[in-house]
Amino acid sequence: MPPAAAAQSFRQADSIVESGIRRGIYPGAVLVVGRGGGVLHARGFGHVTWDSRSPTPSPDTTLWDLASLTKVVGTTPAIMRLVEERKIRLDDPVERYLPRFGGGLRSRVLVRQLLDHTSGLRSYVPLFKLAPTRDSAIALLYAIPLRRPPGREVEYSDLNFILLGLMVEAVSHEPLDQFVSQAVFVPAGMGHTRYRPGPESGAAPTGEWHGHPVCCQVNDQNAARLDGAAGHAGLFSTGADLARYARLWLNDGALDGTRVFQPGTIHRFLSPDSAGASRLLGWERPPSATGSRTHDSAYGTLLSAHAFGHTGWTGTLLWIDPERDLFLVLLTNRSYAPRIGHSIRALRSVRGALADAVVRASGG
Numbered sequence: 001m002p003p004a005a006a007a008q009s010f011r012q013a014d015s016i017v018e019s020g021i022r023r024g025i026y027p028g029a030v031l032v033v034g035r036g037g038g039v040l041h042a043r044g045f046g047h048v049t050w051d052s053r054s055p056t057p058s059p060d061t062t063l064w065d066l067a068s069l070t071k072v073v074g075t076t077p078a079i080m081r082l083v084e085e086r087k088i089r090l091d092d093p094v095e096r097y098l099p100r101f102g103g104g105l106r107s108r109v110l111v112r113q114l115l116d117h118t119s120g121l122r123s124y125v126p127l128f129k130l131a132p133t134r135d136s137a138i139a140l141l142y143a144i145p146l147r148r149p150p151g152r153e154v155e156y157s158d159l160n161f162i163l164l165g166l167m168v169e170a171v172s173h174e175p176l177d178q179f180v181s182q183a184v185f186v187p188a189g190m191g192h193t194r195y196r197p198g199p200e201s202g203a204a205p206t207g208e209w210h211g212h213p214v215c216c217q218v219n220d221q222n223a224a225r226l227d228g229a230a231g232h233a234g235l236f237s238t239g240a241d242l243a244r245y246a247r248l249w250l251n252d253g254a255l256d257g258t259r260v261f262q263p264g265t266i267h268r269f270l271s272p273d274s275a276g277a278s279r280l281l282g283w284e285r286p287p288s289a290t291g292s293r294t295h296d297s298a299y300g301t302l303l304s305a306h307a308f309g310h311t312g313w314t315g316t317l318l319w320i321d322p323e324r325d326l327f328l329v330l331l332t333n334r335s336y337a338p339r340i341g342h343s344i345r346a347l348r349s350v351r352g353a354l355a356d357a358v359v360r361a362s363g364g
Helices: 003-009 011-022 067-084 104-108 111-115 134-143 158-172 176-185 221-225 239-250 263-269 343-361
Strands: 028-035 038-046 207-209 212-214 235-237 308-312 316-321 326-332
Touching (some): 011 038, 011 343, 028 343, 038 239, 067 158, 067 176, 067 235, 067 308, 067 316, 111 158, 134 158, 239 316, 239 326
């Protein structure tokens, strides 16, 4: 699609992103839309803070705290790499790789049940309040009992992915950030994506401290307690890098002549255990894929039954629709001093309307 035609086609989508700024949900954002063959539309909006003198975000260079997108952009592909290398098996008990997680019901939890959030663990524990160091936080994590037997029902949990991050380190014998960078980001050409960006990175701030923007520090306090690189949060990236990552999934694990994952691995992680399952391995299935279409969904109402995606607390969204050969990346810093109450709820309506506008603009 020529640039002028793309700009015209995505005018409504741009207007929806801008409406979030006018409503005070976030000061700035980037939107990237594309297909497996490349980017159709990329644009930055607003500013990285509410100060109009601050920079307008760039799809190519502005780093954003991905929050829970870390689960699918960092940890999930790290597990995929170790599965391909036959160092992890999805149907093995977690305690085979993390012996401290064993005992009682925990001994029945499988690796895949951490990935699809059916482990039986509770959704959240404020480790940062209960443990003063990384090591003591990890010790506390291993002591948390299950809420129910594994495999019984889905409960989305950060704890599942903290454990997966520890598993990557235990199996690879490398720190999580180093392993993910070499195994995923380098071969995928995601040169800006990283944990713990330095002050020179120009990352969009995700919080305020005594009236001053907090930049380049992970917003998630449990991830901060785990030294900034954890399985559930801590990753920073750009719109352009996430576009490359989305294209990788649309192209069965290959990008620009480089094979990063085998097609069978991609398909395995995108195969639900049952027709109505709400989760894939790592990824979420939009409500429209499981029979419940709603305008309140971050994914809108028009995605196909084969779509998958994830959202993040800081205001991030990535969805991919193989049936339409289409992806959307929306990155915001909603967690930075929103000017309205319940900003996460307001953001959900923006994302849902945006998803539908993108599908329509792309011929869906």
